[in-house]
Amino acid sequence: MKVVILGCGRMAARLATHLSVAGHDVSVIDYDASQFQRLSSDFKGKKVLGDGTEQDTLRRAGIESAEVFVAITQGDNRNIMTSQIARVIFGVPRVYTRVKDPARAECFGQMGLKTFCTTILVASYLEDAVMGGAFPEKLENTPAAH
């Protein structure tokens, strides 16, 4: 499966590496080359240096044949715009967007974008934990969890 990931922060690097190790064809885009250092040596995909809001950069990353596009830059608006470029201009079948602002995550979720609001996700896990619930297994920082 061809996956294009925009952004190479911690989350993106982790996702990219896991997918690459699992055998998928992954391209990661970032305009800052030093960010690619986050990718482990197990990453066998393509590193694309450039501005991901530019259609040419997206093409270089192979968006035209991509099954999935994931926008995980630090900027909500950047993620929202590029996800819509992926969906509307390039017709990528599956598009996922990280949006930190809950209000925007909700609005754009209602407009048809599959948004992942890290704020809401983490806050709800924390709330559960604080209220005496179990600490979620998936978040245990044990080597087995990776």
Added chain:
Amino acid sequence: MYAIIAGGGRVGYYLAKTLAAEGHEVLLIEKCSTVSNEVRPVLGDIILEGDACETRTMEIAGVNRADVVAAVTGEDDDNLVICQLAKQRFGVKRTIARVNNPQNEELFARLGIDQTVSSTKIIYNLIEQEMETGLVVPLSTLRRGNLELVEVTVTPISPSANHKLADINLPEQCLIITVLRGERAIIPNGDMVIEPHDSLVAILDVRREKEFREVIAPSRRS
């Protein structure tokens, strides 16, 4: 009319100033405190300090009673989000976005932004016009549908030169409505022969602009 301008840079500032001087109710939203503090003494209390992309800021600005929201920041992604939120979440009737990268114009239009202004494209067209390559100059985009009004100058080597209008293979959804020749503006019929240096004003589907250009007067570069 209540207009909200998002982005207090040069464009937003002069826009707000002009609208206010005309007696309209206007609010300028700017997120940088240095800029808003500089501007407030001049514009008065029509500036709100905040991030226009945040729904909370929009609520404070009273966006749901705004007649128009114009997003004129220097970043296309911010302008897109502001306009989409204004329209979809708050029901603002008219949204106008400044587009810096001309490639994004199509995206904005398809996502329902009512009007986009790409100063890059406008100035580019003016430069090209000076160079007389017969480039199609957009004059106006109609609010509904995909139609725009364009002007193109026919050069001596254009394929349409010295042909009858009826013989020119115009694309679908395209009509030549005026021929400007010297001092005259002529409403043409099919028998009219197009001469070099004529300027044709046409109304056409924006998606046919390239096709139209190829038929009337391809620019030297194409």
